Amino acid sequence: MIKSDFSQPVPESLGTVHFVGIGGAGMSGIAQMFVAAGLTVTGSDMRATDTVEALRARGVAIAIGHAAENIGAADTLVVTGAIAEDNPEFLAARERGIPIIHRAQALAWLTREHRLVAVAGAHGKTTSTAMIVTALLALGADPSFVNGGVIRSLGVSAAPGAGDVFVVEADESDGSFLLYDTAISLITNVDPDHLDHFGSEEAFEDAFVTFAARASERVVISSDDERAVAVTGRLVDREITTFGQDQAADVRLHSVESGTTVSFALRYRGEDYRTTLRVAGLHNAINAAGAFGVLVGLGFEPQSALDAIALFDGAERRFEFRGQVGGVSVYDDFAHHPTELRAALSGARGVVGAGRLIPIFQPHLYTRTRDMAAEFATVLESLADLTIIVPIYGARQDPIFGVTGELIAERFSDPSRVRVIDDWEAAADYAASIARPGDFVIPMGGGDIYRIIPELLASLEEHQRDQSGLTS
Secondary structure, three states, rough: OOOOOOOOOOOOOOOOEEEEEEOHHHHHHHHHOOOOOOOOEEEEEOOOOOOOOOOHHHHOEEEEEOHHHHOOOOOOEEEEEOOOOOOOHHHHHHHHOOOEEEEEEHHHHHHHHOEEEEEEEOHHHHHHHHHHHHHHHHHHOOOEEEEEEEOOOOOOEEOOOOOEEEEEEEEOOOHHHHHHOOEEEOOOOOOOOOOHHHOOOHHHHHHHHHHHHOOOOOOEEOOHHHHHHHHHHOOOOOEEEEEEEEOOOOOOEEEEEEHHHHOEEEEEEOOEEEEEEOOOOOHHHHHHHHHHHHHOOOOHHHHHHHHHHHHOOOOOOOEEEEEEEOEEEEEEOOOOOHHHHHHHHHHHHHHHHHOEEEEEOOOOOHHHHHHHHHHHHHHHHHOOOOOEOOOOOOOOOOOOOOOOOOHHHHHOHHHHHEOOOOOHHHHHHHHHOOOOOOOOOEOOOOOOHHHHHHHHHHHHHHHHHHHHHHHH
């Protein structure tokens, strides 16, 4: 994979822009915004996904597969650190002297004339961004936005708006979140991650200090996360709003009641403001508290802001219901870090009732699996009834010898509660064979595990027919 390089100046005139890997969640949103800005956009991707087809419907020429000729007459190439060093389009652009910019530079170019709200953190940033966007639209602000996931009620991850506010999910994984000229920054947490890039937990924290210090108006930051508190203590001459369950938080979350939805109160400037979200889980109440801090920082009246957040209906791949067969419910979730798994499974536990939780977990990144295997095992064993682990999604990383899902499984104290299955078809069939009415089967991970869902539903249908045949 190429090392993310932000040294290439962004041309004043981008001309025709070619996106390498245009179908990705982040890339597709930026490409849509470029089209809306009147630029000519082309692209390439490995598969003709729904996202690719949606872009094609907007007039974007997209090649399937990567080849030098795909870049055509492009004037600018947009890439991510996930592409290989021998990518033929990358090499062709470099040989021809075409400017090659990172997707975050492209996004910074889009936001340059707006009042920017940038949301960062190891977890919760997609949902928090979506909550802010949903609320701003309800409040009549008409923001532009680029999110890392589709906002369910809108059906898109990005759209231009007529207002002056631009909301982005800022990616910290490669340090690219430091490129933005931010007005208000929201930091959901500073849970150490992406240490393959940063090298140490201290360097990871340092990057968040720099990110926060760049906010010209306000920093909204967690009061509950240990490293976020450390970041707050290092900020000088900044307007700061803290949020969370800590007694000293500026926006204090309390009176939480979580089940199929979550109700709570926020204490802010001596007053309580109450609401019930349409989504479940304590983690979503915490996300809402952070979004509230941003909205009141933008000048909105507190109860109106909270009422607008309550209209949020979820983001794709965030405990998203995908179907039910024979009383077995299938959900899809993006969680791929131990903290995210804990939040997602805790929320699911409040909904499933007497049923069981059966995650099909796809570990994300070899380094994260190697470094956090014990934490993954602890969370999965404590919150799931039985876990199925499928092969690692390497993303930008090459395989590491000896690093497989077995590293997680062997750390379960009760080996009967975990199965490692290398074949997706076999994993789907096994999940269907053990699931009972009332159970939730949840493919989980930040890679492409969502693609198992049609196969899983088909296996459930087949087992349902077999059971019906036995009882007829």
